[in-house]
Amino acid sequence: MQSSLVNFIQVLRTHDVRISPAETLDAVDVAASLGYANRSLLRDGLAMTLAKTQEEEVIFMHCFERFFQQDLADFSAAAIPANAQDSSPSTNAERLAADFTATQAAALQLAAETNPALQILMQTSLMQSLVGNDRTELTLAINHAAERMGLQQIQLFTQKGQFTRRILDALGEEHIRNAVIALELSESPALAVLQRYRDILREQVRDYVEREYLLHAEGKTRQFMDDILSKTRLNNIEHIYLYKVQELIRRMARKLASRHSRRRKLLKRGRLDMAKTLRKGIPNDGVLFNTFWRQVRKEKPQILAVCDVSGSVAAYAKFLLLFIYSLQDVLPEVRSFAFSSHLGEVSEYFEEFPVEKAIELVNWKYGGATDYGNSLMDFAKLAMEAINSNTTVIILGDARNNRGDPKLEILQSIYQRARQVIWLNPESRRAWGSGDSEMLRYQTACHFSAECNNLKQLERIVDQLLKSTR
Amino acid sequence: MHSLDFPQLASVEKIEQGFESYGYICSRKIATAVFLAFQLRKPVLVEGPPGVGKTELAKTIALLLDIPLIRLQCYEGLDEAKALYEWKYGKQLLYTQVLKEKLGDLLQGAHGLAESVAKLHKFGDIFYSEEFLEPRPLLKAMQQEKGAILLIDEVDKSDYEFESLLLEILSDYQISIPEIGTVKARTAPMVFLTSNNTRDISDALKRRCLHLYIPFPTVELEERIIRSRVPDVDEQLRHQLVEFVHSLRQLDLKKVPAISETIDWARSLLLLHAQQLDEELVRSTLNVLLKYEEDIEATDSELRALVRDGTITRQAV
Numbered sequence: 001m002q003s004s005l006v007n008f009i010q011v012l013r014t015h016d017v018r019i020s021p022a023e024t025l026d027a028v029d030v031a032a033s034l035g036y037a038n039r040s041l042l043r044d045g046l047a048m049t050l051a052k053t054q055e056e057e058v059i060f061m062h063c064f065e066r067f068f069q070q071d072l073a074d075f076s077a078a079a080i081p082a083n084a085q086d087s088s089p090s091t092n093a094e095r096l097a098a099d100f101t102a103t104q105a106a107a108l109q110l111a112a113e114t115n116p117a118l119q120i121l122m123q124t125s126l127m128q129s130l131v132g133n134d135r136t137e138l139t140l141a142i143n144h145a146a147e148r149m150g151l152q153q154i155q156l157f158t159q160k161g162q163f164t165r166r167i168l169d170a171l172g173e174e175h176i177r178n179a180v181i182a183l184e185l186s187e188s189p190a191l192a193v194l195q196r197y198r199d200i201l202r203e204q205v206r207d208y209v210e211r212e213y214l215l216h217a218e219g220k221t222r223q224f225m226d227d228i229l230s231k232t233r234l235n236n237i238e239h240i241y242l243y244k245v246q247e248l249i250r251r252m253a254r255k256l257a258s259r260h261s262r263r264r265k266l267l268k269r270g271r272l273d274m275a276k277t278l279r280k281g282i283p284n285d286g287v288l289f290n291t292f293w294r295q296v297r298k299e300k301p302q303i304l305a306v307c308d309v310s311g312s313v314a315a316y317a318k319f320l321l322l323f324i325y326s327l328q329d330v331l332p333e334v335r336s337f338a339f340s341s342h343l344g345e346v347s348e349y350f351e352e353f354p355v356e357k358a359i360e361l362v363n364w365k366y367g368g369a370t371d372y373g374n375s376l377m378d379f380a381k382l383a384m385e386a387i388n389s390n391t392t393v394i395i396l397g398d399a400r401n402n403r404g405d406p407k408l409e410i411l412q413s414i415y416q417r418a419r420q421v422i423w424l425n426p427e428s429r430r431a432w433g434s435g436d437s438e439m440l441r442y443q444t445a446c447h448f449s450a451e452c453n454n455l456k457q458l459e460r461i462v463d464q465l466l467k468s469t470r
Numbered sequence: 471m472h473s474l475d476f477p478q479l480a481s482v483e484k485i486e487q488g489f490e491s492y493g494y495i496c497s498r499k500i501a502t503a504v505f506l507a508f509q510l511r512k513p514v515l516v517e518g519p520p521g522v523g524k525t526e527l528a529k530t531i532a533l534l535l536d537i538p539l540i541r542l543q544c545y546e547g548l549d550e551a552k553a554l555y556e557w558k559y560g561k562q563l564l565y566t567q568v569l570k571e572k573l574g575d576l577l578q579g580a581h582g583l584a585e586s587v588a589k590l591h592k593f594g595d596i597f598y599s600e601e602f603l604e605p606r607p608l609l610k611a612m613q614q615e616k617g618a619i620l621l622i623d624e625v626d627k628s629d630y631e632f633e634s635l636l637l638e639i640l641s642d643y644q645i646s647i648p649e650i651g652t653v654k655a656r657t658a659p660m661v662f663l664t665s666n667n668t669r670d671i672s673d674a675l676k677r678r679c680l681h682l683y684i685p686f687p688t689v690e691l692e693e694r695i696i697r698s699r700v701p702d703v704d705e706q707l708r709h710q711l712v713e714f715v716h717s718l719r720q721l722d723l724k725k726v727p728a729i730s731e732t733i734d735w736a737r738s739l740l741l742l743h744a745q746q747l748d749e750e751l752v753r754s755t756l757n758v759l760l761k762y763e764e765d766i767e768a769t770d771s772e773l774r775a776l777v778r779d780g781t782i783t784r785q786a787v
Contacts (some may be wrong), residue, residue, distance in 0.1 A: 020677055026510065033509040034502075041482065044502045048680040052673075054517075057683065285567075289559050 005031060007152065008067050009050070014220050015063055017056045023049055039068070066215055104193045105131045111190035117182035118190070121175040130197050142208055145170035151209065154217050155224075164209045168202065176201070230455035233426075245455065246322060246356070252459045253326035256466060301390045301419075302333045303465075304383055308397030309363050310340035310370040316426045316453065318359050320396050323462055325355045337382070339375035340368040345382055370400060372438065373407035380410050387417045392465065396424045396452075399432070399439035406438040411445040420468060421445065424452040424461065476535050479508045494523070494530040495695045503682040504531065513640045513661035515625075515676065518684035521728020524664040527684075528621040531660065538614060540659075541621045542607040544628035550635055554645060556604045562597050598649035608639055609653065617657035625675075626665040633675050636663075640678045687729065689716055695729060700736040710747045711736060717776050718759065721769065727759040734758050749777050 005027060009019050026049040034045045043064050051057040108131070112118040121127050129137040146152075149166045176198045183191040229245055276292040305324055307317035317338070324334055335347045344366060349358040387393065393414060415421050423446040425432065425439055432439035443449045452458055478488045485501040504527075507514045516524045532539035542553055576593070580586045605613060611620040622636070639645060643655040663679065665671055687695065692712045696703060703711075712732065719726045727735075735758045744751055752773060760766045769776075 018673075023677060026512070029510050030506055033506065041498070041502060044499045045506055048503055048506060048514075048682055052676045052681050054683055057681075284563065287563065289563075 002028060002031075008063070010152070011063055011067055011215055012050060012060065014216060014223070015059050015218070016222075017051060017059055019050055063215070066211070069211070107190050107193055111183065111188045115179070115182050115186060115188065117175075118179040118194070121179040124172055124175050126172045127175070127197075130201065138204070141171055142167065142205060146208065146212065151212050152216055154209075154213050155220050156217065157213065160206075160209050160213055164202075164206050167205050167209065171201070171205070173198070173201065230459075233453045245319070248455060249319060249322050250326050252455065252462075253323060256459070256463055257327055301392065302335070302386070304387070304391060304393045305334060305336040306343070306379060306393065306395045306397075307336065307338050307362075308340065308370060308395075309338045309366050310368060312400070313396065313398050313426055314363055314367065316424075317396055318363070319455070319458060320394075320424065320452075321350075321359055321362075322355055323458060324394075325350055325358075327462065327466070335383070335386075337379060338362045338366040339370075339378065340366055341371045341374060342366075343375040343378035343382070370397075370402060371404055372397070372399065372401045373405040376407045376410040380414070384414070384417075387414060389417075389419050391418045392420050392422065392468070393418050394422045394424065394465070395446075396426075398425055398427050398437065399423075399442050400436050401438050403436050406441060408438075408441055408445060411442060415445040415447070420447040422447065422461070422465065423449040425449065426453040427451070428453075476508065478534050479505060481505070488534045489530055490698070492530050492533050493698045494526060495691065495698050496523075496527070497684075497687070497691060500527065500682065500684065503680055506680055507660060507662075510680075511643075511658050513663060513679045514682050515671065515679035516662055516664045516682045516684060517667055519686065519726070519728060520666055521730045522684045522686060523729055524662075524684060525621065525623060528619050528662040528664075531662075532619040535617075535619070537617050537619060539619045539621060540607050540611045540614075541623060543623045544625050544632070546627060546629060548628050548632055551606070553606050553608050553632065553635070555606055555609045555647060557598070558602045558604050562602055565597065595649070600650065603647070603650070609645055611659040611661075612639075612643065612645060612653060612655040614659065615656055618659040620659040620661045622661065622663045624666060625663045626668045626671060630672065633672050637674055637678065640675070686719060686726075689713065692716075692729065692732060696732065696736050699733050700740060703736050703740055704745075707739065707744060707746055708736070711739065714747060714752070714776060715759065718769065721772070723760065723765045723768065724762045725760070725765065731759050747777055749774055752777055 006024065009024055009027065013019055027046055030045045030049050031042060034042050036042060043061070046064070047057055047060050051060040108118070108122065112122045125137075126141065128134075129141070145167045146163075148170055149163060151163050151167070154160070154163060176194065180191065180194055180198060183194060225244070226248055230248060271294050273292045273294045277288050277290070280290055280292065281288040303324070305321065307313075307321060309317050321336060324336070335345060336350065337343055338346045346358070346362045346366070349361050352358070353361065411421070423439075423442060427437070427439075429451050431437065432443070439449075450457070450461055452461055477484075479485055482498070482501045482505045485504050486496065486498070489496050489501070503514050503516075506512070516527060518524055528541075529539055577586050577589060580589050603609075608620070611618045625633070625636075640661060643658045644652045646652045663675075686692075689712055692715070693708055696708050696712060715727050715732045715735070735755065738755055738758050739751075742751070742755070753770070756766050756769065756773075760769065
């Protein structure tokens with residue numbers, strides 16, 4: 001039972017519930033003191049040690065139901081022809097079923113006397129429990145076979161057939177196959193009976209593999225998917241996956257937020273204020289009982305996010321904004337601007353509407369052909385006064401200016417005033433400066449410029465940003 | 471360190487019964503958590519919306535086991551001097567002043583500075599002994615001979631640093647005091663931490679605790695709670711008022727009414743000799759349930775539908 005508990009914890013882990021070895025030990029203790037007799041009691045008890053948040057508890061309940069499924073596979077009911085069940089009242093059904101199994105067994109026995117292949121088969125434990133409908137025995141056999149074949153390693157749905165076959169082989173299904181062939185050759189009337197047994201067995205194993213696949217591989221497949229998504233160029237992501245990406249961003253944002261909010265608190269206390277400590281010590285006969293600390297006064301940092309929302313870059317801008325606004329709890333004051341041919345402040349959209357809606361509005365209002373020169377001028381007019389040594393300016397754009405005037409001098413004056421200017425370019429570094437790209441010139445007026453076109457890069461940059469804004 | 475044996479906590483059913491005798495009606499889940507906390511000697515982190523009886527749970531256990539309840543209310547800026555221990559500075563100071571004259575006697579016969587200091591070293595730690603230690607709730611809980619219920623209330627209001635401070639206490643039931651050494655609990659206290667989820671508790675703390683989430687109760691459970699707390703309310707009214715509170719919880723309110731408010735409301739209806747709910751009665755007593763003017767206004771327009779709904783369900787039952 002303990003190993004199945006450990007397996008269960010493995011399953012929970014693949015479903016994104018983080019469980020440490022210490023918690024595993026706790027779970028074993030819990031199971032030991034509650035016992036395995038009362039299912040719901042055990043479930044609640046385990047939930048208390050393994051699931052640490054409400055969301056995790058939902059996942060836990062879901063997995064628990066699936067993993068500790070109570071019903072055993074049924075090998076008899078399906079064997080009864082439908083008419084036998086329908087025509088009889090339910091009270092008689094059981095007796096009829098028993099009768100039916102008995103006649104079937106008798107038919108097989110009869111055929112076995114003349115057929116050596118069938119005779120071998122009839123002596124295998126598999127066939128005996130099949131005929132006797134020994135559900136516990138069969139379920140156990142399937143479990144063991146699955147364990148030997150490493151079914152828990154299943155990862156892709158394409159492996160399902162392969163595992164089904166392997167488990168059937170391990171159960172000794174080849175005897176059934178041989179007997180079926182032999183019966184076919186001799187055109188025995190027992191053929192149909194045996195075929196039915198074979199089909200039931202196959203069906204049960206298939207179902208079993210299916211269930212295990214859902215249990216073990218579902219989580220793994222999702223992790224795989226998340227991994228792929230976070231490395232794909234953002235504008236290549238299919239529309240149907242967008243909601244997944246948003247969820248990923250939120251998760252990344254939560255991670256970063258918890259990492260960075262913590263350090264901020266630690267920095268709050270300043271150095272020892274010796275003078276004040278001495279002064280306050282005078283009434284105590286000069287003994288310094290209470291210490292006083294210099295408060296660190298910090299100017300509130302500020303972030304200005306400037307996003308190109310013209311067609312080529314819109315997808316990236318969307319994710320950057322989503323990221324930044326998901327981080328609002330840890331990030332200081334954020335103002336955002338959007339531009340293509342002209343520029344405007346869009347912060348109020350984010351205050352009024354939920355992030356997704358706000359981004360849509362921004363795209364709709366400012367999308368169009370790009371003019372960096374003009375937009376920089378607009379930006380200077382709007383925000384130049386607000387830029388000081390506590391300001392971080394993030395510009396997201398491909399720097400393709402349609403051969404217009406880049407107005408580099410504006411960016412340079414921003415560069416001189418701001419604490420840092422970060423330029424994120426979704427194009428790969430090799431393309432910078434090619435054609436109408438002004439990136440190489442703009443780069444000279446940035447503290448930091450980076451290629452940024454997938455979530456991994458985005459996360460790294462935002463992480464850096466958070467470090468530098470404190 | 472040893473743990474006492476409480477027959478009241480021998481099984482989940484016994485705990486349920488024990489709680490009931492003190493008027494605390496709980497779900498099976500809560501009783502399981504208490505049982506496990508006792509069996510495994512683990513703290514319980516109780517989460518849930520305000521007013522579902524998180525604090526009450528700890529109080530009831532203290533009553534049930536007849537051991538002291540030591541409560542630490544958390545707030546921003548709570549530090550070890552207020553939670554763990556503090557030196558009795560005043561007493562130390564007073565003693566040093568009083569003993570100043572003795573110093574001469576003590577050092578008699580010592581030649582030179584080195585010898586005097588060596589002599590002083592023999593008395594070194596007198597001022598940092600338990601005599602001069604002012605125990606705060608956490609240390610006090612460790613010192614109880616018969617064990618105690620330690621309630622760390624609203625731990626989410628404290629700072630991150632304070633959480634780390636709790637780790638040693640919660641996993642080993644001991645406190646390290648640099649001047650003295652580690653103080654082990656005489657009897658491991660049963661620890662309950664409550665949180666209203668205003669921020670995430672750190673993983674390290676969560677890992678050491680059993681996690682118990684108390685949601686709002688079901689209609690059936692809440693009726694049992696009202697029956698036990700306000701027994702004089704008659705059956706019909708009780709059902710009606712609980713149904714009404716449950717429908718209120720479905721609305722988008724600033725603060726949804728909790729169990730404690732349901733109890734208060736039941737009491738006030740009793741005082742008004744109400745036999746059954748009607749719109750006028752509800753309107754005039756709504757301020758017992760809802761604590762924000764906006765909430766009362768928002769509910770006002772839907773009151774008629776809500777009250778009628780309540781009567782329909784009652785008839786159906």
